[in-house]
Amino acid sequence: MGKRFPDAPLRPDIHAVARLAGLSTATVSRTINNTPTVDPKLARRVWKAIEELGYSPNSQARALASGRSRILGLIVSEITNPFFPELIQGFEDVAVENGYEILIGSTNYDPHRMELCVQRMLERNVDGVAIMTFGIEAPLLERFAERDIPLVFVDAAPQGSRFSTIEVDYFHGIREGVQHLAVLGHRRIGFISGPLQLRSAQERERAFLRAVAEIGIRPDAEWLCEGAHTLEGGIAAMTSVLNSGNIPSAIMASNDMTAIGILHALHKAGIRVPEDVSIIGFDDVNIARFTLPPLTSVQMSRHELARCAVFALRDHLEAQPRSPEPNYRVQTRLTVRQSTSHPPQEKL
Numbered sequence: 525m526g527k528r529f530p531d532a533p534l535r536p537d538i539h540a541v542a543r544l545a546g547l548s549t550a551t552v553s554r555t556i557n558n559t560p561t562v563d564p565k566l567a568r569r570v571w572k573a574i575e576e577l578g579y580s581p582n583s584q585a586r587a588l589a590s591g592r593s594r595i596l597g598l599i600v601s602e603i604t605n606p607f608f609p610e611l612i613q614g615f616e617d618v619a620v621e622n623g624y625e626i627l628i629g630s631t632n633y634d635p636h637r638m639e640l641c642v643q644r645m646l647e648r649n650v651d652g653v654a655i656m657t658f659g660i661e662a663p664l665l666e667r668f669a670e671r672d673i674p675l676v677f678v679d680a681a682p683q684g685s686r687f688s689t690i691e692v693d694y695f696h697g698i699r700e701g702v703q704h705l706a707v708l709g710h711r712r713i714g715f716i717s718g719p720l721q722l723r724s725a726q727e728r729e730r731a732f733l734r735a736v737a738e739i740g741i742r743p744d745a746e747w748l749c750e751g752a753h754t755l756e757g758g759i760a761a762m763t764s765v766l767n768s769g770n771i772p773s774a775i776m777a778s779n780d781m782t783a784i785g786i787l788h789a790l791h792k793a794g795i796r797v798p799e800d801v802s803i804i805g806f807d808d809v810n811i812a813r814f815t816l817p818p819l820t821s822v823q824m825s826r827h828e829l830a831r832c833a834v835f836a837l838r839d840h841l842e843a844q845p846r847s848p849e850p851n852y853r854v855q856t857r858l859t860v861r862q863s864t865s866h867p868p869q870e871k872l
Contacts, residue, residue, distance in 0.1 A: 614830030697856025714747025758785020
């Protein structure tokens with residue numbers, strides 16, 4: 525038989541927390557489960573006792589008792605694009621602050637992987653799901669609806685009382701980018717989009733065309749290319765522009781990975797940035813500060829996007845007071861670095 529250690533400390537339980545806090549186990553349980561009716565003063569006593577004892581609530585037991593897993597799902601397109609790991613980190617930070625764990629699924633734009641993601645979410649009995657990708661088919665949405673699981677989408681959501689939408693103001697930041705280039709003297713401005721089956725890519729291209737039209741600029745057809753929101757897509761699109769022989773003095777890209785691909789293609793062709801061509805990206809991922817030159821980019825806050833997603837799901841799950849149309853809106857703004865300057869003729 526193994527040796528016993530009678531003096532070893534027992535793992536603290538909910539009864540120990542209740543004794544130290546001087547409260548009932550029911551109050552402790554309600555506090556741990558974030559029940560809004562608990563008096564804040566009592567809740568502070570509970571959390572202080574939990575901290576002193578080093579008590580870790582049993583999440584599985586809590587789920588059985590409450591009928592909820594306190595797990596939020598997050599489905600993203602891919603994790604090779606730095607935008608998504610930054611989004612995942614923000615989503616986890618906000619979810620944990622609100623008493624939830626998270627389950628991540630990545631589709632890589634593959635319908636079969638999307639189906640597997642949905643299945644995993646259902647098997648883990650998630651309380652709600654943020655869908656930060658495209659291509660989820662109606663039958664998969666119906667599987668969530670059958671379980672009464674709330675969903676939040678970016679830009680557009682299907683009709684339904686358990687669906688919420690986060691609206692991104694793409695136009696504001698892209699307009700700032702176009703006006704920044706115009707003030708520098710650029711009139712020959714191109715745009716490389718993302719895959720145009722993506723609603724977000726469509727919205728960004730529309731925002732660009734609206735912004736240049738405001739200042740009386742009509743880009744040549746060769747300067748409007750469809751990319752893939754990848755490095756390779758940026759390289760291919762920029763190579764196509766170079767091969768046309770009609771090169772703009774500035775190019776905006778639908779995301780930073782595309783912009784970094786553009787930088788690579790221009791460097792390979794011996795074209796300097798920003799001396800010969802100015803470049804603006806979109807997303808302002810952390811790596812944008814470390815490209816050569818550092819990339820001017822339209823910032824879309826991953827933390828704000830994550831915060832809106834968690835709050836939208838929480839509002840569904842915890843019956844928070846809601847206005848008839850909750851405002852889940854993410855702003856964009858331009859961050860100027862060294863990849864933009866005056867067009868070449870302005871420097872002669």
